[in-house]
Each structure stands twice: as C-alpha cells, then as structure tokens.
Amino acid sequence: MLRLNRKNVAAKSYTEKVIQFGEGNFLRGFADWIIWNMDRRIGFDASVVVVQPIAKGMAGVLNEQDGLYDLNLQGLDGGKPVNSIEMIDVVSRAINPYEDFDAYLKLAEDPNMRFIISNTTEAGIAFDPECKPGDRPALSYPGKLTQLLYHRYEYFNGDLTKGFIIFPCELIFLNGKELKKCIEQYIDSWKLPDGFRKWFETACGVYCTLVDRITPGYPKDNIGELLKIIGYDDRLVDKAEIFHLWVIEAPESVEKEFPADKAGLHVKFVPSEAPYHARKVTLLNGPHTVLSPVGYLSGLDTVRECCEDPLIGRFVNKVMYDELLGTLDLPHDELKKFADDVHERFCNPFVKHFVTSIMLNSFPKYRTRDLPGLKTYLERNGKLPEGLVLGLAAIITYYRGGKRGEDTIVPNDDPAIMELLKDLWSKGCLDCLAKGVLGAENIWGEDLNEIPGLTELVERDIALIQEKSMEAAVESIL
Numbered sequence: 001m002l003r004l005n006r007k008n009v010a011a012k013s014y015t016e017k018v019i020q021f022g023e024g025n026f027l028r029g030f031a032d033w034i035i036w037n038m039d040r041r042i043g044f045d046a047s048v049v050v051v052q053p054i055a056k057g058m059a060g061v062l063n064e065q066d067g068l069y070d071l072n073l074q075g076l077d078g079g080k081p082v083n084s085i086e087m088i089d090v091v092s093r094a095i096n097p098y099e100d101f102d103a104y105l106k107l108a109e110d111p112n113m114r115f116i117i118s119n120t121t122e123a124g125i126a127f128d129p130e131c132k133p134g135d136r137p138a139l140s141y142p143g144k145l146t147q148l149l150y151h152r153y154e155y156f157n158g159d160l161t162k163g164f165i166i167f168p169c170e171l172i173f174l175n176g177k178e179l180k181k182c183i184e185q186y187i188d189s190w191k192l193p194d195g196f197r198k199w200f201e202t203a204c205g206v207y208c209t210l211v212d213r214i215t216p217g218y219p220k221d222n223i224g225e226l227l228k229i230i231g232y233d234d235r236l237v238d239k240a241e242i243f244h245l246w247v248i249e250a251p252e253s254v255e256k257e258f259p260a261d262k263a264g265l266h267v268k269f270v271p272s273e274a275p276y277h278a279r280k281v282t283l284l285n286g287p288h289t290v291l292s293p294v295g296y297l298s299g300l301d302t303v304r305e306c307c308e309d310p311l312i313g314r315f316v317n318k319v320m321y322d323e324l325l326g327t328l329d330l331p332h333d334e335l336k337k338f339a340d341d342v343h344e345r346f347c348n349p350f351v352k353h354f355v356t357s358i359m360l361n362s363f364p365k366y367r368t369r370d371l372p373g374l375k376t377y378l379e380r381n382g383k384l385p386e387g388l389v390l391g392l393a394a395i396i397t398y399y400r401g402g403k404r405g406e407d408t409i410v411p412n413d414d415p416a417i418m419e420l421l422k423d424l425w426s427k428g429c430l431d432c433l434a435k436g437v438l439g440a441e442n443i444w445g446e447d448l449n450e451i452p453g454l455t456e457l458v459e460r461d462i463a464l465i466q467e468k469s470m471e472a473a474v475e476s477i478l
Contacts, residue, residue: 279328
C-alpha cells in the first residue's frame with residue numbers, strides 16, 4: 001500500500017497564513033478541519049505550518065506525509081448516524097524548533113502569516129522563569145511564542161500591520177488572558193524594549209476561546225478497515241465526533257479576517273465567552289459528573305448506556321433539562337438546542353465513553369461543574385435539586401470502594417481527599433459521613449453544611465443507596 005503523501009495523492013496547496021503550536025489529535029480534528037472547510041467553501045486560501053511544542057512529537061511523521069491525513073467523523077446528526085472519511089490537506093509542513101530553531105524563527109519573517117493557534121494542554125499556558133531569551137528554543141509555549149513575536153517585531157521594524165491574531169485553544173477559562181499575561185511576564189523578565197511591548201499590545205490580539213469537539217484520535221480498533229477505504233498507508237488517521245463548536249471572544253474586525261461562520265461552521269464571535277463556558281461546563285460536564293457514579297453503581301459502564309437506560313436515562317434528563325438548564329442566563333431556546341445536541345453526543349453509537357474515566361477526581365469536578373448549579377437552583381426555586389444532590393451522594397458512595405459485582409471499585413483523587421473518605425466511611429456513621437464530606441473546606445473552599453437542607457438530603461440518599469440500591473434511590477426522586 002502506497003504511503004499517503006503529495007507524491008502519491010493529488011492535494012491542493014494554499015498560502016501559509018497560520019502557525020499552529022501542537023500537532024495532536026484535537027487540533028488536526030478541529031481547527032485544521034475548520035480551516036479546510038473555509039478553504040473549500042469560501043476560498044479562505046490558508047494553510048497551516050505546525051510547530052511541535054515539545055521535544056518529542058509528530059513533526060517528522062507529518063512531514064513524511066507532506067501534512068496530509070484522513071479524518072473520520074462519526075456521530076449522530078439529527079438522530080441519523082454519520083460515518084465519513086475525508087482527507088485534510090491544509091497542513092503544509094511541520095517544524096521541530098528543538099532541531100531547527102532558525103526555521104522556526106523564520107516563520108516570523110513571512111508577511112502572509114497572520115494567525116497563531118495553539119493547544120499545548122492546560123499546563124502549556126504557564127510562565128516558566130527558567131526560560132531565557134537566548135534559549136533555542138525556550139521550553140514553555142508562552143516563551144517560544146514571545147521569541148517568535150519579538151523576532152517579527154524586529155524583522156519588520158515594529159510595523160503595526162504585521163501583528164498576529166492569536167487563538168489559544170487550551171481548555172482553561174479565559175485562556176487568552178492567561179496567555180497574554182504570560183507573554184507580558186516574559187517581556188518584563190527578559191527586559192525586552194518598551195517598543196516591543198507597545199507593538200504587542202497594539203498590533204497583536206490574544207483572544208479567549210472555548211472549543212468543543214471530542215477527538216478520540218487514532219482509531220486502533222478498526223484501522224485496517226479504514227485503510228482499505230482510504231486506499232493509502234496513513235499513519236496519522238484521526239477520529240472525531242461530528243459536533244463542533246468554537247466560541248471566540250473577539251471584535252468584528254477579527255471575525256472579518258477569520259470568517260469561519262460564513263463557511264457554515266459552528267464558530268461564534270461574541271463579546272464574552274463566559275456564558276458559553278458556563279453553558280458547556282453546566283450542560284455537558286455537569287451531567288457527565290453525576291451520571292457517571294449513578295450509572296456505574298446501577299451496573300452501567302458507558303455514557304451511552306446511561307442515557308439509553310429506561311431509569312438512568314430519566315435521571316440524566318432530569319439533571320440536564322429540569323435542574324441545570326434553568327440555572328443559566330442565555331436564551332432558553334438556545335440552551336434547549338445545546339442540551340439536545342449534548343444528549344445526542346452522549347448517545348453517539350460510535351464512541352464508548354466509559355464512566356470510570358469521567359470519575360477520576362470527581363470531587364473537584366463536582367465543585368466546578370455542579371455545585372454552582374445547585375446553589376443557583378436553590379436560589380431560584382427555593383428548594384434543592386434532587387438529581388444533583390443524589391449525584392453527590394453517589395460520588396461519596398463510589399469513593400467507599402469495595403465491589404460492584406465482580407468489578408473492584410477503584411476511586412482516584414487527591415490523596416488527602418481519599419484519606420478523608422476512608423476515615424469517614426470507617427466510622428460507620430452516615431450522619432458523620434455526610435457532615436464530614438460537606439464540611440471539608442479543602443474540597444469545597446467552604447462548609448457546605450451551611451446550605452439549608454443539603455446535609456440531611458445527602459445523608460438520606462446515601463442511606464437509601466446503602467440499604468436498598470442505586471436504582472431505588474433514583475426512583476425515589478423521579
């Protein structure tokens with residue numbers, strides 16, 4: 001079978017306009033796919049130069065395939081299953097700055113370069129004081145980016161028309177502000193000239209974004225079948241769900257330069273991405289966090305099984321539609337449409353999303369994803385949301401460990417949290433257990449026993465799970 005590359009396959013070429021830090025599954029299945037659609041649908045004429053952000057990566061493999069790879073999109077679209085494979089041809093080349101730093105800096109000398117996109121993991125946007133301006137390259141992503149920006153500033157003599165539009169895609173809230181803060185720290189630490197600081201602040205824009213698409217990546221389970229369809233040896237096959245959303249907090253001028261929404265894509269330019277961040281965390285991550293222990297302790301293993309189960313499916317709907325949706329401040333129709341999309345994603349027949357993977361670090365997840373909704377629901381309705389409370393009781397029960405049938409329950413969280421739960425469960429007192437967990441300020445940053453009625457409700461649900469079953473506890477609130 002011939003290798004997938006531009007010698008063996010006809011592929012289009014575009015003007016290099018985008019520098020992309022990161023060569024992993026997500027950016028290739030999300031941002032590069034979006035640019036590919038913009039090129040095809042509205043003549044955007046942009047290709048991507050990938051920069052490998054760490055010393056070991058896939059730049060070499062990308063170059064062996066001349067930037068080509070196939071993307072397998074799977075999921076439900078309007079309730080109908082879709083399973084498509086298309087070759088993405090927008091990556092022109094990849095650079096490893098650890099091997100060729102000069103080639104990396106030379107990207108800054110290209111007047112056509114306008115956009116910078118990154119996904120260097122949540123830990124990637126961080127200031128490292130060990131980075132120096134003379135490093136080849138600086139180890140941190142913000143350090144490398146500062147080097148590139150400064151070289152561009154010098155090369156074009158501070159030309160204000162040669163700035164960059166920067167879209168970080170790391171999964172942290174206000175990622176643009178965090179990245180900008182890191183760059184400013186390097187400007188201070190490295191004692192770079194005031195002229196560069198003014199150029200960066202005036203000519204460049206670092207914008208907060210929210211990204212959403214599940215990208216499982218290389219499909220090991222059926223790669224042989226896919227390669228037969230592709231007809232070439234592609235070592236970079238990527239897999240992603242159909243759903244995609246990119247919310248960018250930027251002015252209209254940026255939208256005009258990057259008109260992804262005009263290509264029929266779910267890319268939104270908004271004054272603030274905060275409500276969309278809250279929407280995603282609340283309506284996608286929030287239900288995930290509570291359906292997982294409830295479903296697992298009911299004998300179910302995947303998100304899809306939970307949603308399709310006659311009983312647990314009703315629990316999921318109660319949490320999502322009856323409790324969490326009403327705690328958000330976007331228009332109801334918009335929230336309902338997003339919730340429907342999320343539910344369809346949960347039921348994706350092509351993805352096995354195991355609930356045990358979601359339950360890693362459940363307590364911090366509940367604090368950020370569900371606790372705000374619980375408080376808002378109580379404030380707006382004058383009563384506690386029974387589904388969210390039961391979800392918390394299920395987490396506490398799951399952290400007891402033990403067995404589920406033949407399976408050993410293995411919770412995983414901060415050691416201090418694990419030790420606290422072990423100690424509280426050992427007392428054999430459910431009142432002490434509920435009060436102890438809710439009063440753990442190292443988990444919550446506050447004493448949740450002060451929320452009216454919460455302690456009693458959590459204790460009641462734990463007792464019902466222990467004395468009868470998880471299913472009985474669910475039935476009691478439906």
